[in-house]
Amino acid sequence: MTDPHVQDPTEESLWRPLRQLQASMDADIARIYTGERITGLKPSFVMELLRLHARGPMTITELAASVGRTHSALSQKVAAMRDAGWVHTVEGEDARSKKVMLTDQSRAVVDRLAAEWRATEAAVAEIESEIPYPLSRVVTDIERALERKSFHDRIAEKLAQDPAWG
Amino acid sequence: MTDPHVQDPTEESLWRPLRQLQASMDADIARIYTGERITGLKPSFVMELLRLHARGPMTITELAASVGRTHSALSQKVAAMRDAGWVHTVEGEDARSKKVMLTDQSRAVVDRLAAEWRATEAAVAEIESEIPYPLSRVVTDIERALERKSFHDRIAEKLAQDPAWG
DNA sequence: TTTCATTGTATCAGTACTTATATAAGTACT
DNA sequence: AGTACTTATATAAGTACTGATACAATGAAA
Numbered sequence: 001m002t003d004p005h006v007q008d009p010t011e012e013s014l015w016r017p018l019r020q021l022q023a024s025m026d027a028d029i030a031r032i033y034t035g036e037r038i039t040g041l042k043p044s045f046v047m048e049l050l051r052l053h054a055r056g057p058m059t060i061t062e063l064a065a066s067v068g069r070t071h072s073a074l075s076q077k078v079a080a081m082r083d084a085g086w087v088h089t090v091e092g093e094d095a096r097s098k099k100v101m102l103t104d105q106s107r108a109v110v111d112r113l114a115a116e117w118r119a120t121e122a123a124v125a126e127i128e129s130e131i132p133y134p135l136s137r138v139v140t141d142i143e144r145a146l147e148r149k150s151f152h153d154r155i156a157e158k159l160a161q162d163p164a165w166g
Numbered sequence: 167m168t169d170p171h172v173q174d175p176t177e178e179s180l181w182r183p184l185r186q187l188q189a190s191m192d193a194d195i196a197r198i199y200t201g202e203r204i205t206g207l208k209p210s211f212v213m214e215l216l217r218l219h220a221r222g223p224m225t226i227t228e229l230a231a232s233v234g235r236t237h238s239a240l241s242q243k244v245a246a247m248r249d250a251g252w253v254h255t256v257e258g259e260d261a262r263s264k265k266v267m268l269t270d271q272s273r274a275v276v277d278r279l280a281a282e283w284r285a286t287e288a289a290v291a292e293i294e295s296e297i298p299y300p301l302s303r304v305v306t307d308i309e310r311a312l313e314r315k316s317f318h319d320r321i322a323e324k325l326a327q328d329p330a331w332g
Numbered sequence: 333t334t335t336c337a338t339t340g341t342a343t344c345a346g347t348a349c350t351t352a353t354a355t356a357a358g359t360a361c362t
Numbered sequence: 363a364g365t366a367c368t369t370a371t372a373t374a375a376g377t378a379c380t381g382a383t384a385c386a387a388t389g390a391a392a
Contacts, residue, residue, distance in 0.1 A: 008220030009283040010213050014290045015188075017305050020234075022181075028318040032325075044348070047176050054174030061370060068186075073349055075371060096357045096370045115331045117175040119324035124180045126320055131307035133299035139183050141297035148296075152194040154289035155282075159198075165281045210378070227340060239379055241342060262340045262387045 032116055038109050045081055046113050048074075049102065052087065053110045057101040059092055198282055204275050211247055212279050214240075215268065218253065219276045223267040225258055 033043040051066055052058060058066065064074040078100055081087045086106045089098040102110065128134040159165050199209040217232055218224060224232065230240040244266055247253045252272045255264040268276065294300040325331050 008216065009280050009287060010216045010220070014287060014294070014302060016234075017309075018301065019188075021305055021308060022185075025317050028316070028321065031318060032321050042347090050174065050176045054176070059370075069348095070350070071371070072351080072373085075373085077348085079372090092370090094358070094370075098371075111330060114175050115328045116321075116325060119321050119328060119331075121175060121180060122324040123317060123320035126324075127308060127311050127317070128180070130311045130314075131304065133304060133307070135184065135301075135304050135308070136180060138297065138299060138301050138304050139187055141299070142187060142293060142301065143183075145293050145296045150194070151191050151289060151293070152197060154292055155194065155198050155285050158285035158288040158292075159282060162281045162285060164277060165285075208377095225340075226342095235378095236380065237341070238343085238381075241340095243378085245342085258340090260340075260387070264341075 029120055032120065033113075038112070040084055041086070041109070042080075042084075045077070045084075045086060046117065048077065048081065049086060049106050049110055050114055050117060052100060052102050053107075053114070057090075057099040059097045059099060061097075063100060195286055198286065199279075204278070206250055207252070207275070208246075208250075211243070211250075211252060212283065214243065214247065215252060215272050215276055216280055216283060218266060218268050219273075219280070223256075223265040225263045225265060227263070229266055 030043045033041070033046055047067055048063060051063065055066070060074050060078055061071045063078070064071040067074070078087060078089065078098075082089060085103055087100050088103055089100050091097075092099045128136065196209045199207070199212055213233055214229060217229065221232070226240050226244055227237045229244070230237040233240070235243075244253060244255065248255060251269055253266050254269055255266050257263075258265045294302065
């Protein structure tokens with residue numbers, strides 16, 4: 001069936017195992033947050049609720065910057081959280097900005113969410129302590145390598161060396 | 167503004183830097199594939215085209231298994247690739263299955279795509295060689311740690327130890 | 333040979349985003 | 363006060379998926 005002369009460069013991608021690992025750990029985290037205890041709360045809301053709890057009311061743009069997403073994403077998410085009763089919004093200093101704040105409903109669960117978050121972080125820290133070289137250190141190692149020469153430049157360089165190119 | 171008594175467990179997530187790193191590297195890869203040379207080709211099609219080139223025609227289900235996605239995802243993607251002229255489908259051995267195969271249009275570009283893929287993998291390998299402990303080894307270290315005790319069990323354990331819980 | 337489960341695909345709805353565009357409200361300059 | 367620019371939010375459309383459901387075609391068991 002398979003022509004042995006045609007090699008498959010996609011056969012084993014160097015970083016696919018990392019992605020799989022991450023996905024399965026994300027699934028475990030989601031399992032913790034969806035353990036039917038807090039009905040109607042999406043795992044994707046948790047970070048925003050904890051941020052609002054810790055830092056107090058914020059505008060949509062501030063919240064977006066704080067979680068590293070676009071204001072568009074947060075505009076949509078805040079609307080969904082409002083519809084589900086987890087936050088409410090009041091007019092900010094400006095008539096154009098809106099302060100997002102927790103409701104009683106979310107204030108009643110936020111301590112448990114924080115405990116779950118801490119447990120997750122502690123579990124990650126435990127794993128890091130059990131392996132010979134922590135993942136976080138590899139990340140900074142890679143960041144330093146990319147400072148020397150960017151990933152894009154490296155790919156372009158390898159491409160130029162490839163005889164099948166050009 | 168911020169109440170100093172309320173700590174924020176989301177402040178610095180152990181593995182957020184890894185995700186950011188990955189996202190920026192993905193963006194660099196996408197930049198390579200979208201360098202206006204091959205018009206109309208989405209970066210997300212590349213892997214499937216290379217697989218079909220290396221292994222020959224496959225059914226949607228086979229292709230889905232081969233790239234690690236659901237058949238639903240591939241049913242949609244194959245339809246999009248067919249509309250864009252990159253593949254065509256013919257009836258398989260069965261009247262229910264469809265063989266997906268490359269068109270002349272995609273056969274004309276697939277060698278360049280393979281070169282780009284090899285260049286990307288070579289760049290990753292180069293980075294791995296420049297750091298003291300390769301990422302791929304950390305991944306297997308973590309996998310072994312999770313075999314001893316699953317991530318879910320670890321989180322549950324930490325949660326049970328938290329005085330703020332229950 | 334009818335019944336039933338399985339296999340292969342398609343479609344619909346939903347998720348969690350993105351980019352692009354629109355619109356309202358505020359600021360600065362003339 | 364009028365024009366232009368900026369800021370804050372909303373909305374529309376698109377992406378790349380997943381899961382659920384539907385529905386053919388096929389194989390196996392009664």
